[in-house]
Amino acid sequence: MGLGAAAGGILRGAARGSLPSLWPRPVRVRFAPSPTGFLHLGGLRTALYNYLFAKKHQGTFILRLEDTDQSRVVPGAAEGIEDMLEWAGIPPEESPRQGGPAAPYQQSQRLDLYWEAVELLLEKGAAYRCFCTSQRLELLKKEALQSQQTPRYDNRCRHLSPKQVAEKVSQGADSVVRFRLEESVEPFCDLIYGWNRHVVASIEGDPVILKSDGFPTYHLANVVDDHLMGISHVLRGMEWLVSTSKHLLLYRAFDWEPPQFGHLPLLLNRDGSKLSKRQGDIFVERLAQDGYLPEVLLDSVTNCGSGFADNRMGRTLKELIKEFDVSRIERHSALLDLEKFSEFNRIHLMRRVEDELLREELVAELQTAVEQAYGGQLADREVLEKSYVQQVLLLRKGHISRLKDLVSAKYAFLWIRPSVPHEELQTISAEADRIGRLVLGLLERQVAALTTEELSKDLRRLQEQISGTPYSGMMKLLRLALSGQPEGPSVAEMMVSLGPREASMRIQRALCG
Structure with a gap:
């Protein structure tokens, strides 16, 4: 298993007494996911609460990757997790990518530390080698289930003498290392759930802390790492609440001061x-x-x-x-x-649009999105000019949920200027020219910000001046002039989205076409 002094004796001083943390106790928190896939909202929430706690108390936010279960590691997941934390605006100050005083921040690169920690526990008698085969453990599990009991290890190898252990090791028998649980568990005050105490020795067998492949389990690795990284507070999912007493027993076995624990409720x-x-x-x-x-x-x-x-x-x-x-x-x-x-x-998009600096970024993003969506159809590239794109954002703020909505089919009329023959408008109404002039006059008078409701009322009143064309016919004519399409958003919404200047220009082009 390679236990020994490979770690350079970092933990050796704790074998016979108290080993202080490598740092004083400023606030240091960590987000420690397993790189088994994409970062999901539950993980982001845990990371965020740690980040908020660190910044609230002028502390440090650390990313540590717990990849000791190599069978579940997904290539690229580690990089993806850190990418998403940076994208979300909560980047770690110490991490596999950033480095830091407690590097490395990936557990698979810290094996020497765990081996030395296990050696210390073995010397103290707080841990022991277990030679039980997987077949025996499976049999114990089946017997427990048949008796309607919770499966647990029966601690058989706890009672092996040093001579028996030496014989099995000399014979090359595979083994794991288990931690010797104690009945005397002190209560702890969780930052969220208050006072807790779980007498784990009465409900489960001694847990494995080092597997036969030389990799530690979560129970050992997180205790060793949290100590060596100077973690002052552990904010993690509430599924680990019942294991905390077990972890506190490990801290006591090492003579280390534990961090304060806070367990976050589930996100459902x-x-x-x-x-x-x-x-x-x-x-x-x-x-x-x-x-x-x-x-x-x-x-x-x-x-x-x-x-x-x-x-x-x-x-x-x-x-x-x-x-x-x-x-x-x-x-x-x-x-x-x-x-x-x-x-x-x-809400947040509207806030960005209203911020002059952030709006600049949105304009650039929208220009790129329009180019990608309609590049081949943009006969008139004036629609990509900064002033027009910015106008669209300001006019549509509060009406869209995502920036990408503005390049959806619903808003295609914003970017594709129609080319409508004058004759086609006249087939809809012989009064096309009169309708166009009246609407242009209406738009010229719109010095204040257009609203769909007010403009709809104005168009209704305007139609009363046109005896030979019904309201539906007038709307069909104007929609065609504005978008080139027989169907789409209401004419009032189109005019508001385009703004008076662009709407007037399109109607003039149609009248002259």
């Missing part, structure tokens, strides 16, 4: 079902591709998960940091309503 679907990795819409990368803004995801997962004096839509990251209070995190599960994402995005 609105109907109370678990978020499933088969749900494509829970992955951060998928939501980013679908046009959702980073701040939308952060706002959404905190809005449903408490931690604040009130729940309101539209918080920025700066506001989240300022208002966050870990003591306000409630114990019940957080229900995530994915259907509300569009409304969250509408």
